[in-house]
Amino acid sequence: MNSLHARYPFLASAREAVRDANLDPAAVIAGEGERHPAVERGVERVRRALLDGTVRAPDDGRRWATSTEVLSYPIARLLVSLLNAPGAVEKYASAEATTAYERFTADFETPDDGLKSTGGTSLTLQQLLTDFDLSEDVVARGDDFGVDVVTYISLASDYGDDWRLVTRQLSDGVVTVSQAELHELLRTAVEMRIAEDLPLSVPSEIAAALDEELSELESSFTDADFSHDIDTLAPELFPPCMTALLSRMRDAETLPSHSEFTLVSFLASIGLDANEILSLCEVRESGRGDRLRARIERVRDERTTQFAPPSCATLQAYDDCVNQDQRCETVTHPLVYYEDALDENGTVTDWRDR
Numbered sequence: 001m002n003s004l005h006a007r008y009p010f011l012a013s014a015r016e017a018v019r020d021a022n023l024d025p026a027a028v029i030a031g032e033g034e035r036h037p038a039v040e041r042g043v044e045r046v047r048r049a050l051l052d053g054t055v056r057a058p059d060d061g062r063r064w065a066t067s068t069e070v071l072s073y074p075i076a077r078l079l080v081s082l083l084n085a086p087g088a089v090e091k092y093a094s095a096e097a098t099t100a101y102e103r104f105t106a107d108f109e110t111p112d113d114g115l116k117s118t119g120g121t122s123l124t125l126q127q128l129l130t131d132f133d134l135s136e137d138v139v140a141r142g143d144d145f146g147v148d149v150v151t152y153i154s155l156a157s158d159y160g161d162d163w164r165l166v167t168r169q170l171s172d173g174v175v176t177v178s179q180a181e182l183h184e185l186l187r188t189a190v191e192m193r194i195a196e197d198l199p200l201s202v203p204s205e206i207a208a209a210l211d212e213e214l215s216e217l218e219s220s221f222t223d224a225d226f227s228h229d230i231d232t233l234a235p236e237l238f239p240p241c242m243t244a245l246l247s248r249m250r251d252a253e254t255l256p257s258h259s260e261f262t263l264v265s266f267l268a269s270i271g272l273d274a275n276e277i278l279s280l281c282e283v284r285e286s287g288r289g290d291r292l293r294a295r296i297e298r299v300r301d302e303r304t305t306q307f308a309p310p311s312c313a314t315l316q317a318y319d320d321c322v323n324q325d326q327r328c329e330t331v332t333h334p335l336v337y338y339e340d341a342l343d344e345n346g347t348v349t350d351w352r353d354r
């Protein structure tokens, strides 16, 4: 087991390393005595994923052992499966994939040179393609890459208009993409693999052993729920990031999955129901409306916890933090921006009553 497995625990080689080391997540969870560090890191992994959109350990000086980091991944998958809350699996998979994307794009730019920063185990493009069974579907073409059209369609189906096949150079069943676009497609491949079997069916004895951890997670999300204080819909006071996403949605652009999730979770968090979100987004046609409604229903559940949308740091990582203004300098979360803007503006007429 090495730091490559710790940084990319979804790789097949990481799973094999866990098996070869005779490490059984179920035994670690059910172990007697103090909570195993891998369980602790698993809880942190899920909390960070759902609240901050990343699974990186916080910058608090604490360092986790390689085996702890690797084992925390299957434990986090069990925890997120047990949460049984709308949007949790999707957001967790997106955060894992975003963190992996940040790491592999950095690794590809600075190949392994034995420096301590990577522990001598950075990931290469070829390794990632091989692990995902994509080495025959992706070929280098000068500075660009050719991607098998079936693979391209399966990975780019949720992307915007720029990714539609009619706008692409296609020959002999191969679509040309830039290096940055290939990295985007690989991010989606990672997200799909992570989400593939989730939620897992968790044996009852493991669920019982994780009871305390689940309560801990649920209370973190309740603390982070900003929606109780917001009951006014005033789109003109939205933070610039949400104004931009809303405008793209109204222009009938197909937003990337993470951006659509961000907008929908923001709107659900300020109390909008599915019909109000569709109306505000000016989505009327049945195909697009049905897809968005399904997304809203996954994100929003009026009976249980609503997960807050990502923080400013996560939006910055996604390139969705745009047109920052003065208020942005004072906040770390788009919901706080909106709360402050409402407070400062006193009485405003709700958009639903105009």
Ligand code: SF4
Residues within 6 Å of the ligand: 239, 240, 241, 242, 311, 312, 313, 315, 316, 320, 321, 322, 323, 324, 325, 328, 329, 331, 332, 333, 334, 337
């Ligand atoms: S700083 Fe935060 S609130 Fe402002 S645009 Fe960026 S993500 Fe939105």
